[in-house]
Amino acid sequence: AQSVTQLGSHVSVSEGALVLLRCNYSSSVPPYLFWYVQYPNQGLQLLLKYTSAATLVKGINGFEAEFKKSETSFHLTKPSAHMSDAAEYFCAVSAGSGNTGKLIFGQGTTLQVKP
Amino acid sequence: EPEVTQTPSHQVTQMGQEVILRCVPISNHLYFYWYRQILGQKVEFLVSFYNNEISEKSEIFDDQFSVERPDGSNFTLKIRSTKLEDSAMYFCASNGWGGHEQFFGPGTRLTVL
Numbered sequence: 001a002q003s004v005t006q007l008g009s010h011v012s013v014s015e016g017a018l019v020l021l022r023c024n025y026s027s028s029v030p031p032y033l034f035w036y037v038q039y040p041n042q043g044l045q046l047l048l049k050y051t052s053a054a055t056l057v058k059g060i061n062g063f064e065a066e067f068k069k070s071e072t073s074f075h076l077t078k079p080s081a082h083m084s085d086a087a088e089y090f091c092a093v094s095a096g097s098g099n100t101g102k103l104i105f106g107q108g109t110t111l112q113v114k115p
Numbered sequence: 116e117p118e119v120t121q122t123p124s125h126q127v128t129q130m131g132q133e134v135i136l137r138c139v140p141i142s143n144h145l146y147f148y149w150y151r152q153i154l155g156q157k158v159e160f161l162v163s164f165y166n167n168e169i170s171e172k173s174e175i176f177d178d179q180f181s182v183e184r185p186d187g188s189n190f191t192l193k194i195r196s197t198k199l200e201d202s203a204m205y206f207c208a209s210n211g212w213g214g215h216e217q218f219f220g221p222g223t224r225l226t227v228l
Contacts, residue, residue: 032215043206044158044219051215090158094215102148102160102171103208103217 002027002093006106014114019063019078021109023091026072032094033074034103035065039087047089050074061085086113117141119220121207127226128197136192136223138207147190148208148217149182151175158206164190197227 007022025031035047048059055067065076074091090108094101120139128134140147149161163170164182181193190209194201204224208217 034216036219043221044208046216046218049216092158101215102163102173103150103158104160105158107157 002031002104004091004093004104004106006089006091006109008109009107010110010112012112012114013081015083016080019076019081019085019111021076021089021091021111023065023074023076023106024072025074025091025093027093032101033065033067034092034094035059035063035074035076036090036092036105037087038090038108044090047076081111081113083113083115086111119207119209119218121205121220121223123223124221125224125226127228130199130227131196134194134197134225136194136205136207136225138190138192138220139188140190140207140209141211141218142188144209144211144218146170146210146217147182147184149192150206150208150219151203152206152222153203161192161205194225197225199227201225202227 003026005024013019033050036044037047038044047063048057048065050057050067058064063078065074067074088108088110091106092103122137126134147164150158152158160173162172162176162182179195183191204222206222207220210217
């Protein structure tokens, strides 16, 4: 069975500082991995995805994530935080074979950006 | 840009009442999903739907829940007799053939009183 663990329910950084949101996964098959962002009172927006191509994945808004099979990790980073990055971030793994796979989400990490 | 839409944005109902949540997936997508997010908790899978039948359902998706694609565009989630614990944000999602990412709608906030 697949599972996702996000380390740290709350992360606080200063504007301009590095953002690092941690995600570890468990999967018995090669996983598809995703990061979604949720702004207050809004739905889920895809930031980036890993689907067995390049291990370093670049997404929207300057975010990127690196798939590390040996560490079963898919941490999300951004070199310089912006106030508009304040949101809830969810890591997810696809449990099925691509198209029909349900997404299993982590608990989420709230990112706070201080001026 | 195509997007998934959901109506209503907020539904308030009395315990024991039936509710229908509506979704319009992206038009050329084939796979449809419902998820829910109880306030302060993670997003949980409810059900997936393909080719006019349920592909997979979670333990949450009991006999009180049903899904339907009544026409070529709508995808609905029905809760027959709502409970207080059904209060949550319900998200619809879809993806197309060969696409791995799911596109989410803005959600319907269901409040059961």
